[in-house]
Amino acid sequence: MDATAPTGTPFSTVIRVASHAQHTEAETSTFMSDLLGGRLGLDAYARYTEQLWFVYRALEVGAESLRDDPVAGPFIQPALMRTAELERDLGHLRGADWQSGLAPLPATAAYAARVMECARGWPAGYVAHHYTRYLGDLSGGQIIRDKAERAWGFARKGDGVRFYVFEQIPNPAAFKRRYRELLDAVNADDLEKQRIVDECRRAFEHNGAVFRELGALFPLSA
Ligand code: HEM
Secondary structure: OOOOOOOOOOHHHHHHHHOHHHHHHHHOOHHHHHHHOOOOOHHHHHHHHHHHHHHHHHHHHHHHOOOOOOOOHHHOOHHHOOHHHHHHHHHHHHOOOOOOOOOOOHHHHHHHHHHHHHHHHOHHHHHHHHHHHHHHHHHOHHHHHHHHHHHHOOOOOOOOOHHHOOOOOOOHHHHHHHHHHHHHOOOOOHHHHHHHHHHHHHHHHHHHHHHHHHHHHOOOOO
């Protein structure tokens, strides 16, 4: 499957290991470091949250038609859906008319377009995007929430950081274990699994591109 993975390695391990370096890159990107280091204002956090709204809308509008799909269907679960939470956060951050004049950054538009393309024509590719975002939100998202609450004074798990709060997932560790079991059992042959890994890398690249464009808008570290 993956050149670096011994035969028999669970797919959840293969995909995690394959994206590990890119994960470190995302985590330590200039924009993320400045944002979570408390060096950027609320506007930067709001701009970032706006970009997430475009990405999750693509993921979740796309999910509708995939519920019964044999490959992507098992991953689609109402407890994960984030669009309503993002809209509530944006109402808090930008006011009731948050949507007026809102446009994605070019990198965000490209990312959302790729998610939609997978949702429409390649369910296994959609799984790669689903994994990259939702498993990340259930993991590092909790660190981001904590830092955002401290940096900008949001109420704990309240408006502004609801995106990071999975009300219907009281035990994220157990949920992630179950999610990894779904990955291990994904309805795909080895070649298709390799393509999923490649698409996961592409998903990380899209995230990196969004961070770069946000970093150029809020160039503190420069
Ligand atoms: C400052 C930003 C970030 C921090 C602090 C962070 C932190 C973490 C932590 C602590 C974990 C848990 C690892 C484990 O359970 O062993 C994790 C997992 C994960 N993160 Fe992040 N992360 C960040 C950004 C991102 C970004 C931008 C993405 C991609 C969009 C991402 C995707 C993932 C994924 C997919 C996992 C699950 C790995 C697996 O167990 O398969 N993370 N992250």
